[in-house]
Amino acid sequence: MRNGPAVRRRKLGAELKALRGRAGLTSGEAAGLLGWHQSKVSRIETARSGVKPGDVRRLLDAYDVRDPRLRELLVALAGTEQDGEHRHWWHRYRGVLPPEYRDFISLESQAAWMRTLETSVVPGLLQTPRYARAVTRASLAGVPPAQVDALVEVRLARQEVLRADPPLELRAVIDESVLHRGIGGPEVMRGQLAALREAAALPHVVIQVLPFTSGEHIGLTGPFVIFSFPNMNDLDLVVLDHLTSSLYLERKEDLSAYADAFASLQARALSAEDSLLLLAEKHDDGP
Incomplete structure (x- = not known):
């Protein structure tokens, strides 16, 4: 039982380890290709540390992973909102x-x-928009109207x-x-x-x-x-x-x-x- 970021890190690390294995590389060999220390690859794969989206892309390049949807998913699991490289639509609503x-x-x-x-x-x-608004108002009683509007916008954008x-x-x-x-x-x-x-x-x-x-x-x-x-x-x-x-x-x-x-x-x-x-x-x- 974990929170979202911990789950993402663990799943990302496991998948990167599997992809490295398919590429026929040891963790030391992968690190050498990127000019890293072997411990960095190990920490990423065991979720002992986070990883920047740019580093995920470099690993995927080293493992010759070309599937665009798989690459996008793995980069998203790294948490793109943390590094400013790319921001998805929901980042506009971080305040609410x-x-x-x-x-x-x-x-x-x-x-x-x-x-x-x-x-x-x-x-x-x-x-529907009207149903979503009624549910939001009921579940968040006392929330200012502007915040209700934003949450409904998010629900519809999803x-x-x-x-x-x-x-x-x-x-x-x-x-x-x-x-x-x-x-x-x-x-x-x-x-x-x-x-x-x-x-x-x-x-x-x-x-x-x-x-x-x-x-x-x-x-x-x-x-x-x-x-x-x-x-x-x-x-x-x-x-x-x-x-x-x-x-x-x-x-x-x-x-x-x-x-x-x-x-x-x-x-x-x-x-x-x-x-x-x-x-x-x-x-x-x-x-």
């Missing part, structure tokens, strides 16, 4: 986003697959991953209670239900509703997100959100348990087709 949220967005932006269970609200990547090339593959299981909870009032919910139907029609988005009739299930323990990344060795991550922080799980036992839990929830949920029919029914009847 806690580090844990920035880490989450960074991982989300690089993921190939995302599996999510939501038991209280519509997943953030599928929220959704660009669904329109990227290639887009994020999203698999969402949503408890039926989410469709009944009148967040923002009837008009807001009607718009949100329509948006869910539109999203469900996308080829890279699968939405399944977990009906009340499913009874007790493993999802009662709370929502979670599983990120999977392209071209990486064992990089899946589970993220658990709490009111004031996020926990990142990376042990193989945890990853296996949550992957099995998600598969179980998918099996108990309505099919994608039946879920779409339920969304249409709820939209037509009104929340």
Whole structure:
């Protein structure tokens, strides 16, 4: 159980070590190619120290890694916001986003697959502006309007991953209670239900509703997100959100348990087709 930066360093170090091995180099030979001491390579690979994005690029060059998406992901894991070489869109909001949220967005932006269970609200990547505003106001009572505006902007900007090339593959299981909870009032919910139907029609988005009739299930323990990344060795991550922080799980036992839990929830949920029919029914009847 770790925080975001620690997870990134460990995963980055493990992948760089694997790439060095594929290149047929010892840590001493890799260090020699770059004019470094062998201990620097060792510290990077064991996550005992951080690494600048520029040094990651030099290592990737030495290992003849040319895949542009893999290179981008590994450089992002180094934490580009630290060195000023390149800044992503969310860096504009550093004044309002806690580090844990920035880490989450960074991982989300690089993921190939995302599996999510939501038991209280519509997943953030599928929220409409008005729904997102209502959720933000409720969860951060007393926050100044300008900060609420900024957080809603961030929520909507995150959704660009669904329109990227290639887009994020999203698999969402949503408890039926989410469709009944009148967040923002009837008009807001009607718009949100329509948006869910539109999203469900996308080829890279699968939405399944977990009906009340499913009874007790493993999802009662709370929502979670599983990120999977392209071209990486064992990089899946589970993220658990709490009111004031996020926990990142990376042990193989945890990853296996949550992957099995998600598969179980998918099996108990309505099919994608039946879920779409339920969304249409709820939209037509009104929340």
